[in-house]
Amino acid sequence: MFSVSLCLCVKEKPVKAIVLFGSPGSGKGTQAKMLTECLGVPHISTGDMLRDSIRHGDQLGTAVVARMQSGALVSDEVVNRLVEERISRPEAGSGFVLDGYPRTLAQAERLCEWLDGRGIREVVIHLAVDYNVIIARLTGRRQCPRCGTLYNIGSHPPQVDGACDLDGEKLVIRDDDSESVIRERLAAYERQTHPVLQFFLKAGRRVVEVDASYDPPSAVFQKVSQALEPR
Numbered sequence: 001m002f003s004v005s006l007c008l009c010v011k012e013k014p015v016k017a018i019v020l021f022g023s024p025g026s027g028k029g030t031q032a033k034m035l036t037e038c039l040g041v042p043h044i045s046t047g048d049m050l051r052d053s054i055r056h057g058d059q060l061g062t063a064v065v066a067r068m069q070s071g072a073l074v075s076d077e078v079v080n081r082l083v084e085e086r087i088s089r090p091e092a093g094s095g096f097v098l099d100g101y102p103r104t105l106a107q108a109e110r111l112c113e114w115l116d117g118r119g120i121r122e123v124v125i126h127l128a129v130d131y132n133v134i135i136a137r138l139t140g141r142r143q144c145p146r147c148g149t150l151y152n153i154g155s156h157p158p159q160v161d162g163a164c165d166l167d168g169e170k171l172v173i174r175d176d177d178s179e180s181v182i183r184e185r186l187a188a189y190e191r192q193t194h195p196v197l198q199f200f201l202k203a204g205r206r207v208v209e210v211d212a213s214y215d216p217p218s219a220v221f222q223k224v225s226q227a228l229e230p231r
C-alpha cells in the first residue's frame, strides 16, 4: 500500500481538501476510493449522494431524477447545499476528497469561498483521459446495485459473466451510461465543467494534471500520490 500523508504542508498551510477533477469515466471514483482508504478521510461524491437520494425516493431524489437520467447537471443550489453540509461535519475535520464537485463556475467559486473562509488549502488533481478511451470505458461499465463495485466488460470483467465477484448480485448498467446519455454528459462536461479548471488555474490555485488514459488504477494512484507530495 502507498503511504500518503494528508498533512502535506504545501508552503504555509496543510492541504486538507483534495478535489478530483476529470470528465465522466476518467476514474475519479476509483481514485477517490483508494485515496480515502489510504488517508482515512471521507469520500464526498455528489453523484453517489444524489443516486442515494433517488434510491431512497426522498424529496431530493424525486426533484433530481429526471435531470440525472437525461445526463444534465443538477442545480448549483442543490449540490452546494449537499456538499457544504458534508464538509462541515466533524468527520471531515482532518480532510476530505471531493469527487464530481465542483462542476460549474458557480460551484467552484462557492467552494473556494468556503475553503478560504476557513483557511483550508486544496489541491486539484486533474485526471486527463483521451475522449475515445472514455467512450469505451463508459459504454462497458457495469455496477453491482448492492455493493457499488464497478466493472468494465473490456478492461475489468467480473469472474462470472454479469455477476458481482463480491456478492453474486446481477450487475446493472447505470441509467445514465447509455451511449446517447454519455454523449450528453460529455457535452455538459465540455460546456460547464472544463472552464472550472481554467478558473482554478487563473486564480493561482494548485492544479496537478495526471495522465489517466492507459495506466491501470494502481499506477494512476501512484502518480496521484506523487502529486500530493510537498513541492
Ligand code: ADP
Pocket (backbone or CB within 6 Å): 023, 024, 025, 046, 047, 048, 050, 067, 068, 071, 072, 073, 074, 075, 076, 079, 099, 100, 101, 102, 103, 104, 107, 176, 185
Ligand atoms: P460521472 O462523473 O461519471 O458523470 P457522477 O456520478 O459524478 O458521474 O454524476 C452523475 C450525475 O449526477 C451527473 O450527470 C449529474 O446529473 C449529477 N451530478 C453529480 N455531481 C454534480 C454536480 N457537482 N453538479 C451538478 N450535477 C451533478
